Amino acid sequence: MTLGFSGDVAQYYAKFRRGYPPQVLDTLQAAFGLGTGDVVLDLGCGTGQLAVPLASRVRSVIGVDPEPDMLRLARQSATGQGVHNATWVLGADTDIPAMGALVGQRALAMTVIGQALHWMRHDELFRELTPLFRAGGGIAVVANGTPLWLQDSAWSRSLRRFLEEHFGTRLEATCGTGSRDRLRYAQALGEAGYEDVRETAIEYSDELSVDELIGGVYSAIPADGLPAPADRPAFAEAIRQSLPPELRFTEHVRVSVLTGRIA
Numbered sequence: 001m002t003l004g005f006s007g008d009v010a011q012y013y014a015k016f017r018r019g020y021p022p023q024v025l026d027t028l029q030a031a032f033g034l035g036t037g038d039v040v041l042d043l044g045c046g047t048g049q050l051a052v053p054l055a056s057r058v059r060s061v062i063g064v065d066p067e068p069d070m071l072r073l074a075r076q077s078a079t080g081q082g083v084h085n086a087t088w089v090l091g092a093d094t095d096i097p098a099m100g101a102l103v104g105q106r107a108l109a110m111t112v113i114g115q116a117l118h119w120m121r122h123d124e125l126f127r128e129l130t131p132l133f134r135a136g137g138g139i140a141v142v143a144n145g146t147p148l149w150l151q152d153s154a155w156s157r158s159l160r161r162f163l164e165e166h167f168g169t170r171l172e173a174t175c176g177t178g179s180r181d182r183l184r185y186a187q188a189l190g191e192a193g194y195e196d197v198r199e200t201a202i203e204y205s206d207e208l209s210v211d212e213l214i215g216g217v218y219s220a221i222p223a224d225g226l227p228a229p230a231d232r233p234a235f236a237e238a239i240r241q242s243l244p245p246e247l248r249f250t251e252h253v254r255v256s257v258l259t260g261r262i263a
């Protein structure tokens with residue numbers, strides 16, 4: 001199955017997508033009382049932005065993703081960082097019942113889903129996961145900021161105008177990061193039997209160079225929409241021309257961590 005995160009897009013994702021600040025890992029650890037006896041699942045793990053740094057805090061991490069190129073880079077990142085307690089599994093949210101049969105009931109302390117729930121059937125998934133959590137374990141739905149072209153800044157608005165014109169489409173999807181989506185997910189957690197549903201926000205500002213900004217855009221374009229390698233310099237130059245004449249672009253990042261626990 002390919003979803004658009006293959007080939008060069010996976011490489012751009014690994015190189016340019018923001019990781020998560022340590023406070024996000026602290027929040028996850030505190031929410032579920034994670035410790036070195038625990039097994040956690042990172043569903044839609046991508047190139048390991050959450051799975052890899054989580055590994056040092058628990059006994060074992062299972063990273064699941066349907067995109068082989070993302071998994072390959074996650075494994076590479078783990079190996080490069082000396083992480084040896086992560087297992088990488090090709091699969092999707094629809095494989096959770098089968099995975100439950102493998103790991104057994106009450107085996108997981110947490111399932112974290114970072115920037116990926118909008119690809120999944122979340123109502124079913126939340127219900128299917130409940131028997132797999134140990135007491136006090138549960139789900140964390142993490143959103144890592146707002147897409148680069150939907151932010152409240154002059155450079156972001158310029159970027160959006162350029163991309164909409166280039167691709168001939170309106171760019172409105174917030175990929176699960178918008179407040180309405182977060183509310184929907186919170187309600188679904190409650191309806192599936194999770195308790196103590198709450199959102200914790202971790203906010204910070206960071207600066208991006210124009211190359212980082214362009215790399216971030218490439219990491220979000222579906223593989224079949226990415227300009228051919230020979231056309232990328234011209235595409236990048238057109239983005240540069242569309243932006244205000246600054247050397248650095250300030251991004252305000254709001255990481256939202258929505259958690260719900262099983263009693």
Ligand SMILES: C[S@@+](CC[C@H](N)C(=O)[O-])C[C@H]1O[C@@H](n2cnc3c(N)ncnc32)[C@H](O)[C@@H]1O
Binds near residue numbers: 064065114116
């Ligand atoms: C935007 S990336 C997020 C990667 C990482 N979790 C992060 O926080 O940066 C979304 C990932 O979800 C994966 N994905 C898409 N559909 C999925 C599904 N149905 N089940 C599990 N993962 C899925 C994609 O292959 C991709 O690697």
